[in-house]
Amino acid sequence: MIEKKINDILMEVAFMDEVLPNADLKDDLGIDSLRIIELIIALEDEFEITLLENDLNPDKIRVVKDLYDLISKYTED
Amino acid sequence: MYKNIYGLSCIENHVLAVLKNRGEKTGFLYHDSAVPLRELFGCMVKRGIKQENFDCLSRVQDVLKKLGVISLEKNKTEKIEDFFNKIKDCGNSDYILAQVTPDFSKTVLYSRALRVDHYILVKTEGDVFKIQNDIPERAVTLDKQQFSDVFVGEYFKMTVLRGIGYKDVCNLWTSRRHKPEEQEAFDLRRSDLEGIEELGIKLRNMVGVCKILLRRMAEYYGIYINTDFIWKTVSITDKLYATLEYHNLRKNVPVEKYYMLAYDFNNIYTDILKQLQIYLYNKVDIRND
Numbered sequence: 001m002i003e004k005k006i007n008d009i010l011m012e013v014a015f016m017d018e019v020l021p022n023a024d025l026k027d028d029l030g031i032d033s034l035r036i037i038e039l040i041i042a043l044e045d046e047f048e049i050t051l052l053e054n055d056l057n058p059d060k061i062r063v064v065k066d067l068y069d070l071i072s073k074y075t076e077d
Numbered sequence: 078m079y080k081n082i083y084g085l086s087c088i089e090n091h092v093l094a095v096l097k098n099r100g101e102k103t104g105f106l107y108h109d110s111a112v113p114l115r116e117l118f119g120c121m122v123k124r125g126i127k128q129e130n131f132d133c134l135s136r137v138q139d140v141l142k143k144l145g146v147i148s149l150e151k152n153k154t155e156k157i158e159d160f161f162n163k164i165k166d167c168g169n170s171d172y173i174l175a176q177v178t179p180d181f182s183k184t185v186l187y188s189r190a191l192r193v194d195h196y197i198l199v200k201t202e203g204d205v206f207k208i209q210n211d212i213p214e215r216a217v218t219l220d221k222q223q224f225s226d227v228f229v230g231e232y233f234k235m236t237v238l239r240g241i242g243y244k245d246v247c248n249l250w251t252s253r254r255h256k257p258e259e260q261e262a263f264d265l266r267r268s269d270l271e272g273i274e275e276l277g278i279k280l281r282n283m284v285g286v287c288k289i290l291l292r293r294m295a296e297y298y299g300i301y302i303n304t305d306f307i308w309k310t311v312s313i314t315d316k317l318y319a320t321l322e323y324h325n326l327r328k329n330v331p332v333e334k335y336y337m338l339a340y341d342f343n344n345i346y347t348d349i350l351k352q353l354q355i356y357l358y359n360k361v362d363i364r365n366d
Binding site (some may be wrong): 026056 | 186187213312319326
């Protein structure tokens with residue numbers, strides 16, 4: 001369910017019809033470092049979470065799957 | 078084609094990529110990257126000048142023109158057929174950079190160019206235009222009608238006149254305006270940030286430029302010394318840039334928070350310049366004769 005919600009937001013942000021877990025956010029979806037932060041804000045609002053500053057690391061958010069892992073960390077107890 | 082290219086604009090990205098693709102060592106063109114943070118802060122935060130207009134550095138294309146390595150002239154055209162033929166007639170050393178509409182840049186190329194006047198590299202193949210965007214790196218094929226719809230009518234013709242030679246390398250070294258070996262530390266105080274409108278955005282813009290400058294410094298000085306210590310700070314700077322943008326979007330961030338981030342960044346930048354001073358003082362031996 002988390003993955004579907006993230007995919008929906010990504011498709012909207014990247015104007016894509018489909019996103020794959022291994023798609024590169026920058027090269028495949030055209031989401032640069034500034035838009036990644038916009039995306040994170042959208043995901044925080046969607047999942048009603050607040051990321052720790054340490055997790056705002058573009059180096060560790062390169063592919064779609066990195067987003068699944070990151071958000072899961074905050075939503076799974 | 079644009080991997081490890083550190084331009085501050087689309088034109089710089091294309092010029093650097095073209096030369097790199099032709100086997101030129103473009104790292105030499107980052108010779109003036111060690112801009113003091115004091116100067117960047119004054120320009121981009123205090124005076125609020127944006128990346129596209131800041132004048133702390135000469136543009137790569139201007140440096141190359143001055144050296145006589147390239148020629149670059151701006152032209153206008155109204156007829157798409159004439160433009161198509163002009164590209165078709167280009168030789169191996171000629172390149173055309175065409176300006177496209179902001180809407181096309183955003184929705185098709187996914188470009189987040191800072192300027193309204195975004196340029197792409199364009200070639201012809203058969204009856205179509207082959208477009209190459211810099212960031213994100215994206216290739217698009219358009220027929221004449223499609224291209225006509227997105228082409229603004231202005232373009233640059235770039236001609237590579239010769240390669241970068243040893244004399245150029247020496248000239249670039251000696252003509253550096255910003256020499257890390259002569260710089261002093263910048264003492265950033267909290268009071269420096271008070272009363273600045275849109276402080277977070279201006280700080281983000283400055284750190285955004287520094288992200289590129291640090292990579293340029295690592296490339297340029299890496300020709301002469303080991304610059305692993307700069308490469309190691311690149312991801313920290315990227316993270317700081319992301320954090321600034323996050324707080325900008327979330328809004329209502331106290332000046333204290335921005336000061337802490339700016340203070341941390343100043344420490345990183347100062348430390349890099351200090352280390353550069355030490356390494357350069359001991360190791361560099363390059364003369365202009």
